[in-house]
Amino acid sequence: ACRVCGKRLWHRRTKCLRCSNKYLMVRRILAYAQPHRRLMIASGVLLLFSIAFELIPTYLMKLLIDNFTEGGSRSALLWLIVAMAAVHLIGTGVSMARSFIGLRFGGRLMGDIRKHAFDAILKLSMSYFDRRQVSQFISRVQNDTEELKQFLTEGFIQFLSQVLLAVGVLGLLFYLNAPLTWMILIPVPFLALGFLWIWPRIRILWYSQWMSVMNVNNVIGESLQGIRVIKAFAQERREKQRFAQANDTLVKRMISMGNLWMSVSPLFSLVIAAFGLLVWYAGGKSVLGGGMTLGSLTAYASYLVMFFGPLQAFGASLNMINRVMGSAERIFELMDAKSDTPDRPDAVQLESAQGEIRFDGVRYGYDKSRAVLKDLNLTIRPGEMIGLVGPSGAGKSTLINLVCRFYDPDAGSITLDGIDLRDIAQESLRARIGVVLQETFLFDGTIAQNIAYGRKDASPESIIEAARTAGAHGFICGLPEGYETQVGERGHRLSGGEKQRIAIARAVLLDPEILILDEATASVDTETERAIQEALARLVKGRTTIAIAHRLSTLRGADRLIVLEQGRIAETGTHDELYRSKGTYWRLVESQKQMTESEVG
Numbered sequence: 001a002c003r004v005c006g007k008r009l010w011h012r013r014t015k016c017l018r019c020s021n022k023y024l025m026v027r028r029i030l031a032y033a034q035p036h037r038r039l040m041i042a043s044g045v046l047l048l049f050s051i052a053f054e055l056i057p058t059y060l061m062k063l064l065i066d067n068f069t070e071g072g073s074r075s076a077l078l079w080l081i082v083a084m085a086a087v088h089l090i091g092t093g094v095s096m097a098r099s100f101i102g103l104r105f106g107g108r109l110m111g112d113i114r115k116h117a118f119d120a121i122l123k124l125s126m127s128y129f130d131r132r133q134v135s136q137f138i139s140r141v142q143n144d145t146e147e148l149k150q151f152l153t154e155g156f157i158q159f160l161s162q163v164l165l166a167v168g169v170l171g172l173l174f175y176l177n178a179p180l181t182w183m184i185l186i187p188v189p190f191l192a193l194g195f196l197w198i199w200p201r202i203r204i205l206w207y208s209q210w211m212s213v214m215n216v217n218n219v220i221g222e223s224l225q226g227i228r229v230i231k232a233f234a235q236e237r238r239e240k241q242r243f244a245q246a247n248d249t250l251v252k253r254m255i256s257m258g259n260l261w262m263s264v265s266p267l268f269s270l271v272i273a274a275f276g277l278l279v280w281y282a283g284g285k286s287v288l289g290g291g292m293t294l295g296s297l298t299a300y301a302s303y304l305v306m307f308f309g310p311l312q313a314f315g316a317s318l319n320m321i322n323r324v325m326g327s328a329e330r331i332f333e334l335m336d337a338k339s340d341t342p343d344r345p346d347a348v349q350l351e352s353a354q355g356e357i358r359f360d361g362v363r364y365g366y367d368k369s370r371a372v373l374k375d376l377n378l379t380i381r382p383g384e385m386i387g388l389v390g391p392s393g394a395g396k397s398t399l400i401n402l403v404c405r406f407y408d409p410d411a412g413s414i415t416l417d418g419i420d421l422r423d424i425a426q427e428s429l430r431a432r433i434g435v436v437l438q439e440t441f442l443f444d445g446t447i448a449q450n451i452a453y454g455r456k457d458a459s460p461e462s463i464i465e466a467a468r469t470a471g472a473h474g475f476i477c478g479l480p481e482g483y484e485t486q487v488g489e490r491g492h493r494l495s496g497g498e499k500q501r502i503a504i505a506r507a508v509l510l511d512p513e514i515l516i517l518d519e520a521t522a523s524v525d526t527e528t529e530r531a532i533q534e535a536l537a538r539l540v541k542g543r544t545t546i547a548i549a550h551r552l553s554t555l556r557g558a559d560r561l562i563v564l565e566q567g568r569i570a571e572t573g574t575h576d577e578l579y580r581s582k583g584t585y586w587r588l589v590e591s592q593k594q595m596t597e598s599e600v601g
């Protein structure tokens with residue numbers, strides 16, 4: 001719930017839009033324009049000119065009509081036409097210049113905001129992503145930045161120009177006929193009251209509409225991410241229904257909002273039209289009585305439309321401001337989010353490591369009320385290979401997440417060579433750790449680039465050498481373009497075992513002092529497993545290693561096995577010691593044996 005008003009919040013936000021300080025938000029948005037203030041000022045100056053050029057033609061029209069009706073001359077007619085042509089010409093030039101400047105200003109601004117948003121995402125800790133959907137971030141970086149740009153380049157300028165135009169027109173109305181102008185100002189307070197009445201209603205409807213948009217986006221994002229599962233379980237119909245539901249709600253809310261606006265907006269137009277008629281009547285009487293020229297009355301009527309026009313457009317501007325506030329709030333929330341694992345200002349830069357890892361009374365839970373690791377004490381010697389085993393959900397992956405400092409312990413400490421991980425600059429800590437996970441992510445790029453992911457400056461020779469050590473050179477050479485083969489989302493698809501060897505090559509090239517292997521040989525056939533095992537054996541040599549494997553036979557070579565059970569260390573020892581003691585490890589090995597036998601049988 002919102003910390004201020006207590007209403008329901010969407011997706012773990014801290015404050016709702018209703019309760020955020022709009023003034024501060026606008027100031028923050030405007031701060032983005034600060035580095036481009038020259039462009040903004042140029043845009044502002046051109047805006048003033050364009051407003052002037054919008055007002056002048058109507059006045060020239062008055063002079064033109066008066067020239068006909070009040071006994072003018074041919075030369076005056078010619079000059080007026082020339083002046084009008086000049087005004088139109090210059091006006092077009094000014095508006096073109098404004099568009100070019102606006103385009104440049106908007107483009108740069110959007111680039112800046114998007115970059116900030118993306119930087120902010122990368123700074124966040126893993127726990128932030130655990131609780132949110134990926135589609136949300138894409139929408140924030142893309143749509144919300146676009147919305148902010150629109151506001152700064154168009155919305156804000158339009159809003160200003162409407163206000164300036166209304167002020168300019170009012171001045172001219174008073175100049176043309178002051179008593180009539182006092183009269184037409186009568187409906188303004190009523191219109192203002194009307195806006196004040198409708199404004200909170202629109203805001204509420206708009207807010208719920210926005211929630212529905214988010215909901216629809218989430219359903220789309222989730223379905224796309226889980227498309228394999230949906231198809232495999234033939235759940236298309238269910239997903240369609242889920243989408244239809246979210247979509248229907250969105251449509252209903254859009255219609256309700258449209259209904260409200262459409263039922264009020266014509267009323268405003270009606271009031272304005274009525275006052276227009278009043279002007280024609282009162283002004284017409286004045287023309288007939290000789291108090292006003294026909295040109296003045298025509299100009300007056302035109303200016304009146306110009307005066308009420310911005311008032312009506314004001315509604316659209318308010319609507320836009322509402323949308324922008326939502327976007328700004330989402331972006332600023334992202335930018336303000338604090339990492340749960342921040343670097344201390346005096347954090348140590350780790351140039352190298354011996355590799356001694358020590359857990360001292362470590363307790364950790366993703367959810368603070370449920371500890372996953374409980375009072376864990378463990379010392380891993382430099383160069384030692386630890387096999388981490390235990391039933392599913394025992395906390396094995398959590399333990400390695402803590403070593404990588406994706407999360408900080410709730411109690412106790414983890415040290416590397418005697419230095420608390422919280423005192424080490426994260427980038428330098430992770431440069432000391434190589435990770436080979438069950439699922440290897442390949443980025444769009446060549447195989448060589450993917451192997452050199454952690455070491456951009458690696459030479460082609462060292463990349464090939466790493467691939468050889470990882471047992472990947474053979475299959476890479478068999479690919480159509482060898483090391484230059486494109487892989488990743490838009491490239492060649494590699495098999496699970498091939499991907500894993502790329503990951504091992506990555507780790508070899510990184511040459512880290514600490515190695516983490518999480519189910520590195522899962523989901524491959526026995527022959528590939530053997531190849532990977534050999535590659536791993538070469539990789540592990542001389543490095544502190546923590547390896548997780550469900551297939552216990554793969555951990556035979558470990559110096560020590562740690563058996564985790566419900567977040568605690570149940571047993572430690574070598575394979576032989578643990579097997580002989582007939583505890584948890586023995587049970588795990590036996591049940592795997594039985595499974596293998598029944599599979600073979």
Ligand code: ATP
Pocket residue numbers: 130366367372390391392393394395396397398399
């Ligand atoms: P497995 O062998 O099945 O991979 P594991 O021993 O590696 O299991 P962990 O992944 O460490 O177990 O999970 C330990 C517990 O923490 C589980 O109960 C799991 O539900 C929970 N858990 C894991 N990751 C998260 C997360 N990101 N957010 C919340 N809870 C989590």
